[in-house]
Amino acid sequence: DTGVSQNPRHKITKRGQNVTFRCDPISEHNRLYWYRQTLGQGPEFLTYFQNEAQLEKSRLLSDRFSAERPKGSFSTLEIQRTEQGDSAMYLCASSLSSGETQYFGPGTRLLVL
Amino acid sequence: QKEVEQDPGPLSVPEGAIVSLNCTYSNSAFQYFMWYRQYSRKGPELLMYTYSSGNKEDGRFTAQVDKSSKYISLFIRDSQPSDSATYLCAMRSSGLGSARQLTFGSGTQLTVLP
Numbered sequence: 001d002t003g004v005s006q007n008p009r010h011k012i013t014k015r016g017q018n019v020t021f022r023c024d025p026i027s028e029h030n031r032l033y034w035y036r037q038t039l040g041q042g043p044e045f046l047t048y049f050q051n052e053a054q055l056e057k058s059r060l061l062s063d064r065f066s067a068e069r070p071k072g073s074f075s076t077l078e079i080q081r082t083e084q085g086d087s088a089m090y091l092c093a094s095s096l097s098s099g100e101t102q103y104f105g106p107g108t109r110l111l112v113l
Numbered sequence: 114q115k116e117v118e119q120d121p122g123p124l125s126v127p128e129g130a131i132v133s134l135n136c137t138y139s140n141s142a143f144q145y146f147m148w149y150r151q152y153s154r155k156g157p158e159l160l161m162y163t164y165s166s167g168n169k170e171d172g173r174f175t176a177q178v179d180k181s182s183k184y185i186s187l188f189i190r191d192s193q194p195s196d197s198a199t200y201l202c203a204m205r206s207s208g209l210g211s212a213r214q215l216t217f218g219s220g221t222q223l224t225v226l227p
């Protein structure tokens with residue numbers, strides 16, 4: 001499968017714990033995006049990488065959130081001191097720098113108890 | 114007020130019906146318009162992509178963009194039960210930086226009854 005992959009697919013954690021999600025984009029795509037989707041809503045932009053550089057961060061991305069893309073390939077999204085309001089689907093997408101189409105992965109569903 | 118408004122439905126139609134899904138938007142800088150299909154507990158799947166105004170057809174799907182009215186539509190002909198999903202409109206402006214992010218509607222939940 002050459003699409004965007006995300007791991008884990010599901011994560012249940014207790015409030016206050018840290019969690020980390022991984023995204024592997026389509027191999028030749030140098031742009032990578034993170035979105036968050038809550039029930040009944042469309043995805044909301046969190047942050048965006050061009051290769052290893054994080055070029056844009058949404059105001060939704062509080063200081064408890066950090067994202068990295070160390071070698072310009074896979075990316076990780078970490079949430080520290082999770083809160084119940086962090087419960088959502090976290091989606092990763094990738095695209096070519098010359099293209100306008102973003103392809104989404106299956107998402108990581110987070111539940112904070 | 115949200116930048117992109119989409120009727121959440123739910124919308125229920127019989128198999129074979131023509132389905133019309135719509136979004137309105139307020140940001141005149143939006144230039145690229147997309148429709149994604151999302152099955153329950155899955156990631157969004159790109160269906161249609163259009164640039165600026167006009168129509169685009171792909172099989173049973175037709176996307177329309179009317180920039181003067183800030184209104185986009187997706188038509189599904191000969192709808193099938195397998196089309197049952199949530200349909201998300203998405204759009205972005207041209208240029209660099211924050212223009213790269215997609216702004217989504219809240220999605221319309223469609224059920225096609227056999």
